[in-house]
Amino acid sequence: MTQQDDAPAGIDTTQMSHARAYDYVLGGKDNFAVDREAAGQVIALAPDLPALGRAQRRFLLRVTRMCAEAGIRQFLDVGAGIPTPPNVHETARGLAPDARVVYVDNDPIVFVHNNALLATDDGVVSIKADVREPDQLLDRLRSEHLIDFEQPVLVLFIGLFHLVTDAENPAALIARFRERMAPGSYVCISQFCVDGSDPAARAKLEEISANSPAPMTFRGRDEIESFFDGFDLLPPGVVDLRQWSPDEDVPPTKLKVAAGVGRVR
Numbered sequence: 568m569t570q571q572d573d574a575p576a577g578i579d580t581t582q583m584s585h586a587r588a589y590d591y592v593l594g595g596k597d598n599f600a601v602d603r604e605a606a607g608q609v610i611a612l613a614p615d616l617p618a619l620g621r622a623q624r625r626f627l628l629r630v631t632r633m634c635a636e637a638g639i640r641q642f643l644d645v646g647a648g649i650p651t652p653p654n655v656h657e658t659a660r661g662l663a664p665d666a667r668v669v670y671v672d673n674d675p676i677v678f679v680h681n682n683a684l685l686a687t688d689d690g691v692v693s694i695k696a697d698v699r700e701p702d703q704l705l706d707r708l709r710s711e712h713l714i715d716f717e718q719p720v721l722v723l724f725i726g727l728f729h730l731v732t733d734a735e736n737p738a739a740l741i742a743r744f745r746e747r748m749a750p751g752s753y754v755c756i757s758q759f760c761v762d763g764s765d766p767a768a769r770a771k772l773e774e775i776s777a778n779s780p781a782p783m784t785f786r787g788r789d790e791i792e793s794f795f796d797g798f799d800l801l802p803p804g805v806v807d808l809r810q811w812s813p814d815e816d817v818p819p820t821k822l823k824v825a826a827g828v829g830r831v832r
């Protein structure tokens with residue numbers, strides 16, 4: 568998509584969007600000049616950012632497969648982003664055709680693209696909602712019979728909570744989900760980590776997002792681990808994303824993402 572293209576209704580092409588900038592980082596086409604300019608400034612300092620993004624996609628699909636194989640049939644992807652094949656629903660339903668997948672994002676562009684992609688698929692739904700209003704989202708999922716919280720679910724929060732500020736209290740938001748999740752449910756969280764991240768690249772990301780609706784917050788590994796309070800952490804714990812896929816031999820990246828998987832006892 569270029570600036571000359573007509574943007575879908577309600578899409579602001581003058582302000583950077585995290586969903587569209589990340590689409591650009593992942594090699595997608597659903598972004599505008601303002602997004603490419605912002606992402607390009609970070610990539611200039613951290614040229615391996617696209618490799619990190621692709622590794623994060625492989626990680627979330629790996630966890631989706633693991634959960635589908637463990638019998639999970641409901642998948643809630645919060646901060647789902649613009650579709651990037653293979654997506655969670657293709658992966659989950661490839662293993663379990665009856666799996667239900669709900670995508671949630673607060674960026675209208677995601678809703679537009681997901682609806683176009685999923686229009687014909689009954690078991691897959693996309694909704695526009697904000698993780699910072701957890702009770703509203705959880706009540707809607709229940710009242711519209713999108714997720715049955717009496718049954719186990721995988722909740723994915725991938726690359727999301729660095730877009731939620733300390734004042735918005737990610738740990739408390741996650742706890743609201745945990746309180747509703749049935750035993751045997753899983754949560755998967757990844758976010759940018761202070762530990763080991765290149766200071767200049769981190770400062771650039773924080774700077775370009777400072778005036779956006781979602782300023783970027785890097786966090787230490789210990790704080791990210793505290794997001795899993797009340798869950799049993801699966802090995803290897805909350806670690807650098809690369810450690811989740813030692814077989815992939817991904818070279819170290821300038822920016823670091825910490826990731827973990829927890830289970831409701």
Ligand SMILES: C[S@@+](CC[C@H](N)C(=O)[O-])C[C@H]1O[C@@H](n2cnc3c(N)ncnc32)[C@H](O)[C@@H]1O
Pocket residue numbers: 585586589623624627645646647648649651671672673674677696697698699724725726727730731781
């Ligand atoms: C870095 S992208 C990650 C996309 C996807 N999870 C992935 O890993 O490929 C972060 C996504 O979170 C969404 N997001 C940011 N703040 C949000 C909020 N408060 N509620 C819901 N979604 C949010 C953005 O619109 C964006 O699509």
